[in-house]
Amino acid sequence: MSTPENDVQGKKPWRLSLDSWAVVVALLAALLVRAGVFKHIPW
Amino acid sequence: MADTVAIPQVQPVQPALRFLRIIPGVLLLAAIGYAGKLLEQNVGGYAKAHRWVFPNIEYVLWAILLGLLISNTVGVPEIFRTGVATYEFWLKAGIVLLGSRFLLGDILKLGGVSLLLVAIEIAGAIAFMTLLGRLFKLKPKLTTLLAVGSAVCGVSAIIATKGAIDADDEDSSFSIAAILALGALALFTFPLIGHYLHLGDRAYGIWAGLAVDNTAEATAAGALYSDAAGKLAVLVKSTRNAMIGFVVLAYAIYWASQGQAKVVGNKAAFLWQKFPKFILGFLLISVLATYQFFNKEQVGALANLSRWAFLLTFAGVGLRTNFRDMRKQGLRPFAVGAIGEVVIAVFTLGLVIGAEKLFGF
Numbered sequence: 386m387s388t389p390e391n392d393v394q395g396k397k398p399w400r401l402s403l404d405s406w407a408v409v410v411a412l413l414a415a416l417l418v419r420a421g422v423f424k425h426i427p428w
Numbered sequence: 429m430a431d432t433v434a435i436p437q438v439q440p441v442q443p444a445l446r447f448l449r450i451i452p453g454v455l456l457l458a459a460i461g462y463a464g465k466l467l468e469q470n471v472g473g474y475a476k477a478h479r480w481v482f483p484n485i486e487y488v489l490w491a492i493l494l495g496l497l498i499s500n501t502v503g504v505p506e507i508f509r510t511g512v513a514t515y516e517f518w519l520k521a522g523i524v525l526l527g528s529r530f531l532l533g534d535i536l537k538l539g540g541v542s543l544l545l546v547a548i549e550i551a552g553a554i555a556f557m558t559l560l561g562r563l564f565k566l567k568p569k570l571t572t573l574l575a576v577g578s579a580v581c582g583v584s585a586i587i588a589t590k591g592a593i594d595a596d597d598e599d600s601s602f603s604i605a606a607i608l609a610l611g612a613l614a615l616f617t618f619p620l621i622g623h624y625l626h627l628g629d630r631a632y633g634i635w636a637g638l639a640v641d642n643t644a645e646a647t648a649a650g651a652l653y654s655d656a657a658g659k660l661a662v663l664v665k666s667t668r669n670a671m672i673g674f675v676v677l678a679y680a681i682y683w684a685s686q687g688q689a690k691v692v693g694n695k696a697a698f699l700w701q702k703f704p705k706f707i708l709g710f711l712l713i714s715v716l717a718t719y720q721f722f723n724k725e726q727v728g729a730l731a732n733l734s735r736w737a738f739l740l741t742f743a744g745v746g747l748r749t750n751f752r753d754m755r756k757q758g759l760r761p762f763a764v765g766a767i768g769e770v771v772i773a774v775f776t777l778g779l780v781i782g783a784e785k786l787f788g789f
Contacts, residue, residue, distance in 0.1 A: 402705065403516060403517055403520070404520055404704055404705040404706050405705045406517065407517050407518075407519075407520030407521040407524060407706050407709070408520070408521075408524055408705055408706055408708065408709030410517075410521050411520075411521040411522075411524035411525050411709055411713070411737075412524070412709060412712070412713070414521075414525065414730075414733055415525065415528070415713060415716070415722070415730055418722070418726050418729045418730055418733070419721065419722055419726060423729060424725075424729070425725070425729060426728075426729040426730075426732040426733050426736075427732065428732040428735055428736075
């Protein structure tokens with residue numbers, strides 16, 4: 386039977402997946418471009 | 429003697445330290461990618477000035493070739509490995525940013541056609557790979573992994589399915605090695621076949637998105653042909669990726685009914701867990717671009733950011749491909765994968781040519 390102590394030990398820390406991080410970083414970059422922080426990105 | 433056994437304490441890695449560890453590898457990806465860009469600009473011009481006959485090689489291929497050269501000669505030193513593994517992150521961030529170059533109407537139109545083609549491709553590929561696995565007497569779960577890898581989306585699909593059907597580590601290593609080796613071959617053969625058959629950018633892009641397994645290789649195979657083909661390859665490949673949850677769920681239910689995997693409890697939560705979230709980011713950026721949240725210059729800046737992210741991905745594709753490691757995995761799963769891939773490539777080429785005549789895209 387699981388005890389509260391075991392439950393605490395069994396809980397994994399909440400983490401964003403790689404996919405979600407990629408979305409967060411890309412959206413942040415898009416907002417910075419929109420806000421004019423990065424005006425021109427050369428290629 | 430004491431009864432207790434000392435268990436070594438594993439110290440959790442601090443986030444700051446984890447961030448520092450990725451820096452050398454990311455710098456290596458950037459250096460190789462940028463070297464590819466410089467080679468594209470300079471080698472062609474130099475050959476022309478000296479009247480040499482030299483094919484015009486794009487930065488995509490240079491970056492992959494430089495990565496392959498390092499990986500298969502001196503190897504990737506330990507210090508760079510954590511950062512090199514971030515190439516998947518750059519790929520997904522690049523796809524989200526690429527959404528700025530698609531208007532929602534285009535996505536709905538092309539997405540509708542590609543969804544139909546993807547559904548036919550997935551059903552055909554799974555049926556054929558299952559038959560082939562039985563003919564070659566492969567283990568049933570290895571056959572499942574190869575079928576999912578070649579029908580849906582390469583390595584991510586294999587990893588997702590492995591957990592859901594309790595497959596062996598060895599089987600998943602076999603499948604991943606076969607899919608990666610075949611993806612590397614597709615990079616070089618698909619553009620040649622496309623040019624030989626005089627395929628248009630759209631038809632080629634859809635074909636690459638349907639038939640090349642791993643997202644990074646599909647993106648590179650498309651970009652090697654043309655910018656427009658690269659965009660379409662990403663769109664079609666993302667449609668395939670969106671199906672991952674449904675295919676993995678179907679296999680999880682099948683293997684659970686055979687008593688060889690855990691029963692899936694909450695199916696909606698399972699689907700959400702397996703769904704690639706970068707597709708939602710791609711759609712969100714596309715909606716914002718459609719409703720002119722970004723002006724023309726900003727769309728251009730986002731497109732360039734996406735190109736830089738892909739540049740790091742292409743360098744990573746070369747660096748993580750090691751032919752010696754692939755050879756160690758054995759011939760039979762590779763042979764099944766290779767036969768399957770050739771048949772799927774021919775089948776999807778027929779589908780695309782048929783759909784082009786029918787829908788006129």
